[in-house]
Amino acid sequence: MGTWDVGPFDNDTAADFCDDLDEAAAGEREGIVRGILTRVIDTAGDLEAPQSEQAVAAAALVAAQCSGGEPADPVYGPEEPLPNLTSLRDLAHQALDRVMTDPSELMDLWAESDGGPWRANIRRLRGVLLPQPPGEQLSLI
Numbered sequence: 664m665g666t667w668d669v670g671p672f673d674n675d676t677a678a679d680f681c682d683d684l685d686e687a688a689a690g691e692r693e694g695i696v697r698g699i700l701t702r703v704i705d706t707a708g709d710l711e712a713p714q715s716e717q718a719v720a721a722a723a724l725v726a727a728q729c730s731g732g733e734p735a736d737p738v739y740g741p742e743e744p745l746p747n748l749t750s751l752r753d754l755a756h757q758a759l760d761r762v763m764t765d766p767s768e769l770m771d772l773w774a775e776s777d778g779g780p781w782r783a784n785i786r787r788l789r790g791v792l793l794p795q796p797p798g799e800q801l802s803l804i
Contacts, residue, residue, distance in 0.1 A: 669781040671723035671788065672736035676716035681741045693746045696721045700754040703761050715762045715769035719785070722755035724748060726791040756792040759785055 666674040672681065680699070684692050703710065703718040724741070725748045726732040735741060763770055763785060773781045 669778075669784055670736065671719045671784065672739040674716050676713045677720035678739040680717045680720050681735075681739060684741045684745070685743045689743070689746070692743075693748060693751075696724060696745075696748055697751055697754065700751060700758040703758045704754065706761065708766065710761060710767045710769070712768040712772055715767060718758040718762055719769075719788070722759050722788055722792065725751045725755040726788050729791050732791045752792045752794065756789055759789050759792070 671677060684695055687695055699714070699717045699721050703714055706714065720740075723733075724735055724745060727735050728745075728747065728749050729752060761767070763782075770778075772778075
């Protein structure tokens, strides 16, 4: 099927990534998310589309646990519970920055079509992943 929409989970690679998370032991899930984010950040040369699609899905999972984040896709997102991933928000933001920096195959592929809605989704995720200034954090009371 490939890619069917512009959301972070709307492609086969992201759906497979979420299936891999579901199949992993609970204690390994955070490491899997951290691993893909780190690999993408550390890619100096051509960043392949499948790695980018996994990183976007991973960043969306982190953002889902942050204030203002949207829940993971109920159909293609993970079904098993995830640990607290909010400590990965800076890595997730950096990974999205790398996905949007040349050379990036996924960015190029979206540029060939109407990638405006896809880029808007990436900007929204990046905004959620930015830490809130101390005066704007939500009170737990």
